[in-house]
Amino acid sequence: MLSREDNDLLTRVGPGTGMGQLMRRFWMPVLLSREIAEPDCTPVRVRLLGEPLIAFRDTEGRVGVVDExxxxxxxxxxxxxxxxxxxxxxxxxxxxxxxxxxxxxxxxPPDSNFKSKVKLTAYPTRELGGVVWAYMGPPEKMGEPPHFEWMHLPAEQQYASRWNQDCNYAQCVEGEIDSAHVSFLHSLVNKRDSNKAALAGAYFAGDRAPKWKVVDTDYGMVLGARRLTEDGQFYWRMNQWYFPFYTMIAPVPGEARSFRMWVPSDDTHTSIICVSYRPDGNVSEREIAGWRRGLSQHAAVIPGTLTPVANRSNNYLIDREMQRTETxxxxxxxxxxxxxxxxxxxxIVDRTREHLGTSDTAVIRMRRLLLGAAKALQNGQEPVAATNGGLYAVRSHSTMISEDGDFDAYPEIMAAMRV
Ligand code: FES
Ligand SMILES: [Fe+2]
Incomplete structure (x- = not known):
């Protein structure tokens, strides 16, 4: 539960708001480079932190992100x-x-110098890892973009997509870092009755009340969830949350890694960019076909839009017979x-009405970190991660251990999370 003041501080991102100011210290992912692929391309409307903008690529290939x-x-x-x-x-x-x-x-008139007095708001941009980034904060506070692992991989080793969600960014991120829901929302009705019940899926179904361990870091936090397996081992999944809205969920063994950016378009809309990648090899055509169809990490969108095919207006195409018998x-x-x-x-979730349990440990911590950073900035303390892109060179991890220790007690587990 949050007070109304804290809920407002957490969720309002427009110019002049506390969270809006914090977010404007960080580089913002705007859209995929391929959305403005060619010089002199069609301009694309984007909303960022409540500001209506357009993105375009000029004749010389330079990218503009400017006031619409x-x-x-x-x-x-x-x-x-x-x-x-x-x-x-x-x-x-x-x-x-x-x-x-x-x-x-x-x-x-040709002799007028009026044009030298008029300026269009334009933000500094970068292109990294197939994503266009913009910096919307005070020029003197501009740091460097984050150094995520996938940014440095060849195009064949990754696949990216973007789609929209019609709600505030914070609840999107909370849905991502809440590892407990996997045992319910994403599960099958008969856990043994499908080849879809992959290794990790069986663990999720077997232990539905994981033990939590959350560790704060300079860039955000590592949230570990431990589940007991049927043979008495401990299955740990360490997910990452990075300031101010990035997440990486622990990969299922054999699957590609996926990284998501939950970028606030405004207070009630979120632009999601997902990058799936393999650090050691190419992603396959089969994988890409599945992602395009919205089967796992990516959302299938209505062609020519950023609106998911399964959306609020059609109740996400819920199939009640399937709900009874399969999922x-x-x-x-x-x-x-x-x-x-x-x-x-x-x-925008009304967090004054909620009832949080132990399974919400990571959700509670993320709010505390974001609210703390926004309040600190109001008191003149700059966010460390905004100017230290190298802090972001960390990844998620999952592993099995035989002892009942917390994941951060194992140097090899901590090392496996560094890129
Ligand atoms: S409104 Fe754009 S040129 Fe007049
Ligand atoms: Fe989920």
């Missing part, structure tokens, strides 16, 4: 002409480069199952 609204009379630059190294508003022809400079103002939820696809739970809690 033309500084002249506020019409949308989405309709603009992306040509000759700039985006030109089609209302009166004013033109802006990727840095927001007005480079042409044909509606004013716990009756909803196909892990992403759709998660989305159904977090979106159905409302656009």
């Amino acid at each position: 609204h033309c500084p002249h009379r506020q019409s949308s630059l989405f309709f603009g002409r992306n040509e000759d190294c700039g985006i030109r508003c089609v209302y009166h022809g004013w033109k802006f480069d990727v840095d927001g400079n007005c480079t042409d103002m044909p509606s004013e 716990y939820s009756g909803i196909i696809g892990v992403r759709a199952q998660d989305a159904a739970m977090v979106e159905s809690a409302g656009p």
